[in-house]
Amino acid sequence: MSRLAKPNGDITMRGMGRLRQAKRKIQRIAFNSLSLQTFVDEEEQNSLEKHMGFPGQWQEHRRFQLAFVKEHGVIPTSRFLEFGSGPLTLGLPLIDYLDKNKYVGVDIRPNVTDIAHNQVAKHGLAWKNPRLIVSDDFAADELADKTFDFVFSFSMLFHLKDQLVERLFAVIAERLTPTGCYWGNINNVDMPESTWLKFPFVGRSPEFYGAIAEQHGMTMKSLGSLEDNGFRLKDKLERHNVLLEFRLR
Numbered sequence: 001m002s003r004l005a006k007p008n009g010d011i012t013m014r015g016m017g018r019l020r021q022a023k024r025k026i027q028r029i030a031f032n033s034l035s036l037q038t039f040v041d042e043e044e045q046n047s048l049e050k051h052m053g054f055p056g057q058w059q060e061h062r063r064f065q066l067a068f069v070k071e072h073g074v075i076p077t078s079r080f081l082e083f084g085s086g087p088l089t090l091g092l093p094l095i096d097y098l099d100k101n102k103y104v105g106v107d108i109r110p111n112v113t114d115i116a117h118n119q120v121a122k123h124g125l126a127w128k129n130p131r132l133i134v135s136d137d138f139a140a141d142e143l144a145d146k147t148f149d150f151v152f153s154f155s156m157l158f159h160l161k162d163q164l165v166e167r168l169f170a171v172i173a174e175r176l177t178p179t180g181c182y183w184g185n186i187n188n189v190d191m192p193e194s195t196w197l198k199f200p201f202v203g204r205s206p207e208f209y210g211a212i213a214e215q216h217g218m219t220m221k222s223l224g225s226l227e228d229n230g231f232r233l234k235d236k237l238e239r240h241n242v243l244l245e246f247r248l249r
């Protein structure tokens with residue numbers, strides 16, 4: 001009789017432990033030999049891209065956004081607020097770059113914020129204390145009287161109904177330090193309105209945003225298209241998006 005079995009045929013505790021170990025070993029061998037890690041990585045990448053909305057463009061959107069904010073003055077001590085932070089396309093490398101307690105990301109979707117939390121954990125960045133907030137009112141209550149050196153949104157303004165843009169700019173005017181600024185990209189194209197997930201997809205002119213900013217005591221400056229600012233995907237329409245900068249008057 002096996003040393004792992006009792007006289008009555010039941011398996012001993014030790015035997016159970018050995019069986020579990022053997023099972024794990026077989027699973028590890030199968031996982032490695034079938035390149036399942038590559039499959040898991042690709043699945044994760046697909047899911048992240050699905051949640052950021054631009055299939056096949058993950059690396060460039062991440063690279064571009066990080067390069068842009070650094071080139072425009074974000075340093076490790078900057079207090080940074082991102083609206084529409086999604087799966088942390090920018091957020092993850094930025095949290096890594098910024099000092100502790102400096103990054104706040106706000107998104108309206110709880111499911112994508114769960115993914116964002118998972119990304120922070122997976123990359124060992126919990127110690128940076130990023131704050132991720134789910135809110136349908138741009139975290140107006142959650143952030144109380146907090147102010148930021150930089151406010152940013154990428155690929156979010158064109159998913160907001162006009163009344164929400166009004167609300168966003170009212171909130172941003174309260175969030176900026178006197179020398180702070182807000183950057184956002186827009187879809188400066190007159191086109192039939194469509195949707196992405198539950199969100200509208202709209203084209204509005206820089207003047208539309210400038211007029212709303214004006215009502216909330218901010219001035220607007222165009223920084224040119226994404227392409228002008230180094231976006232590398234020459235065959236993608238987003239390269240024509242315009243980057244706008246807003247400052248308190």
Ligand SMILES: C[S@@+](CC[C@H](N)C(=O)[O-])C[C@H]1O[C@@H](n2cnc3c(N)ncnc32)[C@H](O)[C@@H]1O
Binds near residue numbers: 051083084109135164
């Ligand atoms: C196209 S995705 C871009 C995500 C991310 N900024 C990026 O560049 O990958 C737009 C994001 O804006 C978020 N969003 C849309 N409306 C919002 C709102 N009113 N408040 C906060 N987030 C919003 C969506 O949930 C989504 O995660």
